[in-house]
Amino acid sequence: MSASFRPDIQGLRALAVGGVVAYHFGLTALPGGFAGVDIFFVISGWLITTHLMQEITETGRLDLWRFYARRARRLLPAALFVILVTLAVGYFILAPQEQALYSRGAMYASAYAINLWLLRWSFDYFAADALSNPFIHFWSLSVEEQFYLVWPTLLLLAAWLRPGRRTAVAVIGVAGLASFAACLWLTSLSPAWAFYFSPLRAWEFAAGGLATLAPTASCRPQLRAAQGWLGLALIAAAYLCLSEDLPFPGWYALLPVAGTVLVLLSGAGERELTGWRAPAAALSLPPLQWIGALSYSLYLWHWPVIVYAQMLVPDLNASQRLGCGALALALSVFSYHLIENPGRRFGWLTAGARALAPALALTGAGVAVAYASAHLATRNIDPAQRGIEQAAEQPSTARALDKSCLLDFNTVKPKPCAFGPADAAHTIVLFGDSHADHWSTPLVEAAKRNNTKVVTYLKSSCRASRLSTFNAVLKRYYTECDAWREQAIGEIIRRKPRLVVISEFSFGNLTRDMPDATREAETARWQAGLRSTLQAFSQAGVETAVIRDTPISDSFADSCVARALWWREAPSRCDTPRTEAANDGVAAAERAVVKSVPGTLYVDLTDRFCGATECHVFINGKLAFRDRHHLATAFAKTLEGPLEKALF
Incomplete structure (x- = not known):
């Protein structure tokens, strides 16, 4: 030594x-x-x-x-x-x-x-x-x-x-x-x-x-x-x-x-x-x-x-x-x-x-x-594996038009992106974070069938609810989101659309283990933020529809399903119990807020992902999610019919 x-x-x-x-x-x-x-x-x-x-x-x-x-x-x-x-x-x-x-x-x-x-x-x-x-x-x-x-x-x-x-x-x-x-x-x-x-x-x-x-x-x-x-x-x-x-x-x-x-x-x-x-x-x-x-x-x-x-x-x-x-x-x-x-x-x-x-x-x-x-x-990547990879990588309709339609963390000025004929009889606005973005695919298709133009206002990790949140990537409170949101709400109201469709990562601040008292306080704070946003549109005479958030899986769907196929196992091994994935209790709190604001509709398509006991990530031969909670675009297209029925 x-x-x-x-x-x-x-x-x-x-x-x-x-x-x-x-x-x-x-x-x-x-x-x-x-x-x-x-x-x-x-x-x-x-x-x-x-x-x-x-x-x-x-x-x-x-x-x-x-x-x-x-x-x-x-x-x-x-x-x-x-x-x-x-x-x-x-x-x-x-x-x-x-x-x-x-x-x-x-x-x-x-x-x-x-x-x-x-x-x-x-x-x-x-x-x-x-x-x-x-x-x-x-x-x-x-x-x-x-x-x-x-x-x-x-x-x-x-x-x-x-x-x-x-x-x-x-x-x-x-x-x-x-x-x-x-x-x-x-x-x-x-x-x-x-x-x-x-x-x-x-x-x-x-x-x-x-x-x-x-x-x-x-x-x-x-x-x-x-x-x-x-x-x-x-x-x-x-x-x-x-x-x-x-x-x-x-x-x-x-x-x-x-x-x-x-x-x-x-x-x-x-x-x-x-x-x-x-x-x-x-x-x-x-x-x-x-x-x-x-x-x-x-x-x-x-x-x-x-x-x-x-x-x-x-x-x-x-x-x-x-x-x-x-x-x-x-x-x-x-x-x-x-x-x-x-x-x-x-x-x-x-x-x-x-x-x-x-x-x-x-x-x-x-x-x-x-x-x-x-x-x-x-x-070694066979056609099935390649299909999983492509499904996970395919961008939504909004991001396929322009990646910046879903704004980055630092941008504050709203960027509206329009889809459909300029002379359409009606206009619908899609407003929210990346969980709104993944609905752009079926929404744009449904709108085309109903002579309606879709305009998106989207920003990464930025909810439509008036709620200041901590950004896990920036490691600080997301002040750029608060500034963007207020500008976007003002612009949307001035557009006077027939309908504003809102979707967001509703459960983002509620999924971590936390004491019951803290969870109740966070839920109440989020409800107040959502109510404030909905009331701003309601008071301006603009109708809104809130799409219930997608389930959150335990694993990254693309990787888990690809591994299951490689191991010669069924993709169902990647499913998550509904009690853990669907967040039914939080959805009930969200529904209560929506019902309290006049002119607001609640759209719940959870049954398209979840049964009574399990929430699935591979449905009818298609990858349903590209990660833990974002819809895969190819599967999102299959939701055009249910979404059209709910909104039009």
């Missing part, structure tokens, strides 16, 4: 991976466990800066080949092994179109660039669809590898400008502050970029790097102990208080970052602290040392294990999740002793320029196998 080995850092690794695993395995007691990744970033900044500055100080230069050789033998063998096993197992679990998509992700994971691929495809780390991506966790490893490419050059620049600690502090500090400022700005403006883009996470590595240059010898042992305990308290606060609803990283990432820096500083310098004075003593306990040693392998394995388990058993109970944890741990022990540790001592990955060839060969092998997997999966 190296003389520079610090057991407290090994313990920090255990805390970091423990938080991430707990979060991914659904331990609600630690809603901020994802911040464990930030702990890893700070530790990497500390260790890499320490080693590089020591070499620069002693030799005046850096042996970059030796540095990259160490990184290659530390990271590549275990990562490649996990990628290959995950691809192989995915052949039996994932539908072919999923295999093709995620194999492309594996290509980028092998090249440590999957964070850029995730940006390209706009995958949200906290979104429900991320639960089916077995390689999404490689984003943090990609960020680290990109940091390793840039950081030595930055430290060499500091040494070239003027050798010494002060110059290094200045260069790292400027880079860190610039990164932090950009991260704060984009956390609210473009959360995905703030989360995945390595330059916007560089400040966390810089925090660890600056900590290595901070003077510690003069600090009293008692002060350093206090720093350590405060740091652990901040990490605990991050795990307990942060959640996926908060704008992250941004300001909130300071909690785990500052906590980690304080713990690292506490253990630097003199180590003769014992007992309660030494938080390092707690971090040096044998169980934490063991988990810390396995942390890299455990991080690699835990995510594909839980992803595949949840595909096979959608409603994992606590004991099954514990079993998944045990499996991930067993795989970690296996790969640590047989892949990761031997890889560190692999002769051709030890030092010098010769390390470049085998490192590139390992990376290339991962890319090649992933590419072959994607090609094979594409060939």
Whole structure:
């Protein structure tokens, strides 16, 4: 073991991976466990800066080949092994179109660039669809590898400008502050970029790097102990208080970052602290040392294990999740002793320029196998699978005309889109969010048969009800929606249409587990918002019709049905009990509001999706939903008759 080995850092690794695993395995007691990744970033900044500055100080230069050789033998063998096993197992679990998509992700994971691929495809780390991506966790490893490419050059620049600690502090500090400022700005403006883009996470590595240059010898042992305990308290606060609803990283990432820096500083310098004075003593306990040693392998394995388990058993109970944890741990022990540790001592990955060839060969092998997997999966997509894929991708009538007919989050000015003859006898307005958009397909067809023009006013995640809501993507209240809604209501009233058809994600703020009192308060707030919107039209002499919201399935219909076909099982395995999907109680509250406002009609087509006990996602040979709750366009067309009967 190296003389520079610090057991407290090994313990920090255990805390970091423990938080991430707990979060991914659904331990609600630690809603901020994802911040464990930030702990890893700070530790990497500390260790890499320490080693590089020591070499620069002693030799005046850096042996970059030796540095990259160490990184290659530390990271590549275990990562490649996990990628290959995950691809192989995915052949039996994932539908072919999923295999093709995620194999492309594996290509980028092998090249440590999957964070850029995730940006390209706009995958949200906290979104429900991320639960089916077995390689999404490689984003943090990609960020680290990109940091390793840039950081030595930055430290060499500091040494070239003027050798010494002060110059290094200045260069790292400027880079860190610039990164932090950009991260704060984009956390609210473009959360995905703030989360995945390595330059916007560089400040966390810089925090660890600056900590290595901070003077510690003069600090009293008692002060350093206090720093350590405060740091652990901040990490605990991050795990307990942060959640996926908060704008992250941004300001909130300071909690785990500052906590980690304080713990690292506490253990630097003199180590003769014992007992309660030494938080390092707690971090040096044998169980934490063991988990810390396995942390890299455990991080690699835990995510594909839980992803595949949840595909096979959608409603994992606590004991099954514990079993998944045990499996991930067993795989970690296996790969640590047989892949990761031997890889560190692999002769051709030890030092010098010769390390470049085998490192590139390992990376290339991962890319090649992933590419072959994607090609094979594409060939395995049969007509039925292709039909599912096409049904999920087909846009609604409104979005087929112009994608911007369904406005994005930031646009405030309404954009009406017209369908049908300009000289039609009547005009109907479709008003609401994406749950109104999916009704545009049958509504436009029904309107054509009745000499009626349809004008849409649609905005993503923005309900017609006068209700301020929290936007899960923007991680803040959706003020753009409130402004758009008022302008849209005014424009619609001035149009004097024969009818305004409203549909919205009515249950969006009521589907999470919440205390009964909170649920009642949220329901009342939503009812008041809906009533206010309906009364605005009623008082202007404009009739309205509210279409009951669609059921919400437990699984993404397109992926679930495609997997069922791949497994030679009936699509009915993807159905959801009506008591969970249809939200009949909330619909009753909605109906009560509609009945209380004159000139308002309630349209309920739930029987087209649900029977007495089950709500279905594959109906009469057609995919009914393209995800959990948006109608698939081809199936929506079959609802033209019932919708025409209800409205015309």
